[in-house]
Amino acid sequence: MKLAITGPTSGIGAVAFSKLTPHFKEVFMIARNEAKAKKLIETLTIQDQKKVKFIYCDLTDMESVVAAAKIIKEKTSNLDVLINNAGGIFQNKEITKDGFEMSLAANHLGHFLLTHHLMPLLLTSGSPKVINVSSEAHRAAKVDFNDLNYKQKKFSSFTSYANVKLFNILFIKSLAEKFGEKGLNAFSLHPGVVKTNFGKETAGIFGFFWKLAAPFMITAADGAKTTIYLAKTKIDSLKNGYYFKKSKPVKPSTEANSEKMRDRLWLESEALLKHWL
Template identity: 65%
Template sequence: MKIAITGPTSGIGEITFKKLASSAEQLFLLARNKEKATQLISELPKAHQEKVIFVPLDLADLDSVIKASELIKSQSDFLDILINNAGGIFNKKHITKDGFELSLSANHLGHFLLTHHLMDLLLKSKSPKVINLSSEAHRAAKVNFEDLNYEKSNYASFNAYANVKLFNILFTKSLKEKYGEKGLQSFALHPGVVKTNFGQESGGIFKLFWKLATPFMITPEEGAKTTLYLAQTTLPNSFNGYYFKNSKPLTPSSTARSKEMRDQLWSLSEEKLAKWL
């Protein structure tokens, strides 16, 4: 298998990367930090290191996303699995150089653009998959499509995060609708509440919740299990577009199942990314 994964230098992504290294024919490691990526690759057995290609990627810099997709295309003529693992919650509002709120760019727009530019490679695979890391936080989403940059309302880190995790599921279902007949399978998943550094960049009540919940959190190894299950298991097409938790299908929120919402998100994403599409 030829696999690409974003955000593999820590937490769930690191475990997923290491577990897939043995079975992958070629493994694209997409990350911002070259030093961390180099260190991670060096920890693999020599035979596995040779399979890995580091691809610089900053999801908050859409030119970087374009360059990453071009590098992958120059190294392979097909791609079996794209794992959109990277993401984060951000304490303060930040507008990227491209003019987008950071959590929107890092959790949704960057992956939307990357998937778009790698779609030709994916569709050349015999069994292509896109796996999107979402969260049960999507159930708390309150989306205002007219104010995604929080120019009219106060920015709240958890609300911004819940919204983009909803977008991950809507995006997954749209991929199934648009490319399922061409052979693509897409899945979204909740990895569990994992004990990583994830919550450190949040603030307010969410940071307090994260601290209180820490003793009950699962390990990154446990958190990676559903991603690995979806990557390594041949699932029937009846599960295409589904949302998973604990390696089993789970019904997401009614908003996450809304065709109107996913169509609106897709159109809006294309509109915002027109310059890079």
């Protein structure tokens, strides 16, 4: 069994990476910080260290995403589990060199592109899975598909984060719908409110509440449990495309179940990424 995971250098992803590696034959550690990755690899047993391949990827740079997928394709012809875990909230409006709003690129577009390029490897496996780490924040989404990169609208850090976490769920539902018959399983999840590097540099109202919530947050070890559960467990095919919390399927927002929304997101993502698909 082969695993690929984004954002394995910190928080929830680091725990999921460390706990899942012993269960896989080969692990692709997709990250932008090699020094951090190497440090984490050194904490594994010698036997597990040999399974890990570091793959450089900055999810906000689409050339880098394509290059990462190409390297993985050169190293393997199949992949069993892809965990799209990396992400974050951005306090200010930032535009990537490709012209995308940073949070859209880091949380959604980079993963959409990565998953697209790794799909042939996934579909070669017996029972492949794609897992997206979303958030309960998706319930606060206010999506404007005509202005995904905030060219006209005033930027809101929290709304843009809520939107992309909704996209994580919509994207998973589309994957289950489009590739379920070919054997693909796709799940999204909320990890809990977890004490990690997430939100540390955010000021404003969100930053204020995030700091207030700190004493009540769960550990990264607890926050990684649903990701690990989904990666290791065979889930009933009737639950393909579902959203999970505490390792149980739960109902996401009405928008997250909207076929119209997921179809529009798919089309808009393809249009934005057409140079790299």
